[in-house]
Amino acid sequence: MRRQLLSALGAVLMFSLLTGLAYPLVMTGVSHVLFPSAAQGSLIRSHGRVVGSSLIGQEFVSSAGQPLAQYFQTRPSASNDNGLASGATNLGPSSANLLQSVHQLEVAYRRFNHVPAGVEIPSDAVTTSGSGLDPDISIANARLQAPRVAAARHLPVSVVYSLINSATIHPALGILGEPVVNVLELNVALDSRAH
Amino acid sequence: MAARDWLYFALLIGALAVSVPLLGVYLARVLEGTPQRGDRVWGPLERLIYRALGIDSRAEQRWRTYASSVLAFSAASVLVLYLLQRLQGVLPLNPTHVGGVTPALSWNTAVSFVTNTNWQNYAGETAMSYFTQMVGFVTQNFVSAAAGIAVAVALIRGLVRSRTATLGNFWVDVTRVVVRVLLPLSVVSTLVLVASGVIDTLAGTHVVHTVSGSTQSLPGGAIAPQEVIKELGTNGGGPFNANSAHPFENPTGFTNFFENYLLLLIPFSLPWTFGVMAGSRRQGASVLAAMAVLWAALSFGAMAAETSGSHLLGPGITQHATATVVGGNLTGKEVRFGAAQSALFNSSATATSTGAVDSASDSYTALGGGALLTNMMFGEVSPGGVGSGLYGMLILALVSVFIAGLMVGRTPEYLGKKIQAAEMKLVAIYILVVPLAALSLTAFALLWPSARASLLNHGAHGLTEMIYAFVSTSNNNGSAFAGLNGNTGFFNIALGLAMLLGRFATIVPVLALAGSLGAKPRLEESAGTLPTGTPLFALLLTGVTVIIVGLTYFPVLALGPLLEHFVAHA
Structure with a gap:
């Protein structure tokens, strides 16, 4: 031995x-x-300085923590997009906390984006991701946010729609993953257009 | 499930169908030591390792020596990994200046990585230095996988050799698997992942000034090389807390597919290797078929459950997939993967003892989470961990021939080896030890007040969280229903115990069985022999596996996931 x-x-x-x-x-x-x-880390630059990674979701909020109307918003995050605290809420499917949080997020989303009660909201807009750092949103989620962003920036909605199209990532071979919109790339494209 | 998801499933099966025969044959050559072209490249490196270990590579070991080599190697590994974590504050490659890990957590994590479980009671971003991740975890990801394959091969040798006293040499088997199989596959796969966006940098945390004027800290690390062997060796312990949901570990739909493929590759190739070494591909094919049927069925179940979504979210929210809506239950899932492909990943990772997750299992629907739990309850045989999946399924094959033998009143045989009382006792130990550890430790934890306080969810879902943790660790899977807070004194010790029992209280009986079978002559098939290389036998094997799991775990499945499902739909 x-x-x-x-x-x-x-x-x-x-x-x-x-x-x-x-x-x-x-x-x-x-x-x-x-x-x-x-x-x-696929870093992205805007006006010559690094503003983040295209792979890592970030918050677009004021210093008081309020979402900024001129930016597309990422999905809700269990960690407020803290890059060093990845993770999920881990709430079970029938957890009262989960259902209450989804309801509150739905109310806030409808108010912020002026979405009337008859229009359904895609679930990615009101659920937290697995990583807490999801950089993408669904195309439907982006389109619902477009009128608000366009109004805040005094742009025609059609311009914003075309920027959404350019920030859309299509799945490889058409089947590997889902078509999604990268929020940071979209917002950087909006900002670079303004200048 | 959308058409895209069916095609994805088919593409994954197709990719595996092409690779498995190639890798299966190659593995057999590596393990049989057949002279091959690579000898000129790998030979010198292997001889260097043998010299450093002070072993004679031509000397074969009896089962007791083989087993004591496994145990000694594992003990030394636990010791080294424990010390690396305790001392990481003063060791190099620590740009983020993390301090030493507490004794209880160091012990739990050391046992976890050495037993190929990779249960993690810590968040990698802030708890572990790059040195610990690389020298500690990556190394164990390689060698614990190789040790599992070595034990499986020792059992194959016991089955296919006639009247042998020896089962090969553990050190040679481990070395050849690392050098000729795991390393070359890892090198190529790392480049694929980095090309697709997985990071690989030692620069430390990168603080950026975000678009809206605040700051965000982006983690670093040699992630791609670790990610590859994490999947390939069915380890599952990720460098980041969110595991394969983290975009730096798994950035795109393609990488998700590729990582899913990697974690299934070796477990599905080993039954092919078994067929080659047994001199009959059909013997390997029947074992492979039973594994594949169970994996495909449970994976389909998980995918269907997750794409159907959660009806509790309310009428104003759509989970119905369209060209612009990502459908299904997205709580805890990344939109770039979607519900079905996330579920296939987590199902494959629980079926292979990898335990990696690309989505939060705790937030799966009751039935989707139940499918993941059931994958582990099969005892990691569908197709199971590298090596452990094959020896687990071969044990169930012995149970199957035994039951068939009882039905017709003949002494059961497998590959011409008579299966008698001595063998069946070892088989019974193997079958019993894991459920015994999982269920009794769960019961104990439920009675222990401070342990119950670790649960995030309550009711039926809370029970699922608890049983999930102990089934996962005692089967050496490491998948987490992550709501449970495991970094407490109680869980660090209890889960560590489950992992040790699940690994070594099964490996020792397997090697004893290999020794016992090896000593027997290999008989010619007669008219009364139950043919084991047939679709009928694959069906019998599948049925036996399902029945054993049902008898063992159905009560707890009924009180956990099933109860939660029926209450939610009442």
Whole structure:
């Protein structure tokens, strides 16, 4: 058994060097040469400065925490889009807390976007995501927000619709994933148009 | 389910159907030590490792030595991983300056990664340094997977060799699997993931000034290399708290598909390897078919449940998929994946003992969550973890021939090996130990007041949270119904115990069984032999698996997910 334990410690050491150090470090180096932008987090610039990652959802709110009408809003988040606290609410499907929160979010969404009672709201607008950092919204959600954004920016709604189209990500092969709108890219496109 | 989701399911099955025979044959060659072209490349590296370990690579081991090698390797791994976490504050590659981990959590996490469970009672962004993630977790992701494959291969050797005292050499098997299978696949797959947006940087946290004038901290890390082996080795322990829901781990619909493929690849290839080593592809195919049927059925169930959505949300909200609406139950899900493809991922990850999630299982519909739980209750055989899935299914194959033998009154045989009392005792231990650990620890935790306080949800859903945690850990899956707060003294110890029992109280009987079977002669098939390489046997095996799970777990399934479903629809 003592010999086995010596072999075991040697094995842990050897595999730590090979798979724990050499493999990730070499792959990180190669990734930086081949795919520098992706390896560093697909960062997006606006007016020359980095404003976030196209993969990570962020809040578009005033300093008082109120949603800004001139920006498209991401989905609700369990962590208010805190980049270091990813995660979900983990509330069960019949949890009273969940159902109450969905109801409150629906009321707030209708008021903010002037959506009348007869129009259905897509569920992504009133539910939190798995990561708390979902960067995307559904196309229907974006279109419901478009009139509000257009009014706040004094733009024709048709211009905003066409920007939604350019920020739409279509699934690879038509089937891998869902068609979605990237909110940060859309908002950056709106801002760059204003200047 | 939309047409797109059916095509997605079909494409995944197609991709696996193409890869499994290729990898299955390759794995057999690697494990049998057949001379091959790669020897010139891999040989020197392997010999270097053998020399460092001080072992003779040609010397084979009896089952007791093989088992003690597994145990010694695992003990050394737990020790090293424990120390890495305790000392990470003074170790290098720690740009975010995280401090040492508490003793109870370090122990739980060390046991978790060494047993290929990857249950996580911590949030990776803030609790672990890059050094711990790489040298600790990535290393264990490789070697715990390789150890599982080694044990499965020892059992295959026991079945296919005639009158043998030895089962191969554990150190050689682990080394060859890491060097020739896991590393090359990981290198290629890492590049695929980075090209698709998964990050890979050691730069630390990046603070950006957002569009609306506030700040956001973006985490860093060598994520892509870790993500790949996390799926490929059916480990599941993600660098980030949100696991594969995190856009830096899984940024697109394509990466979601690719990661889903990776986590199924080796578990479905190993029965093929078994067929090749047994000299009869049909033997491998019948085991593979039983695994595939269970995986496809439960995955379809989870996908259907999640796309149908939750009717409790109210009439003003649509969950009906159209060209612009992402349909289904989206609470805890990412819109880029949608409900069906998220459910397929989580179902595949619970069926393979990976335990990774691309969506929050706790917020699944009652039946969708129940499907995930049932996947684990099968005992991780559909297709199960790397190695552990195959040896689990071979154990159930022995139960199946035993039951068939009782029905016709003949001594059961499998691959020409007589299955007698000694073997059936070991099989019974294997079958009983995991449910015993899962159910008794759940009962104990429900009676323990401070443990109940860890539940986020109550009623039937709370029971599901509790049983989910212990079924997940005792089956070495690591999937979390994440509402349960596991980072308490009670859960760190109790869940750690479940993981140890689930891994080693099954591996030792498997290796004893391999030794016992190996010593027997391999008999020729006679007219009275039950053929085991047939569709009929695959059906019998599937039925036996379902019946064992039903008898063991139906009461708790009825009180958890089923009760919740019927109450919600009452």
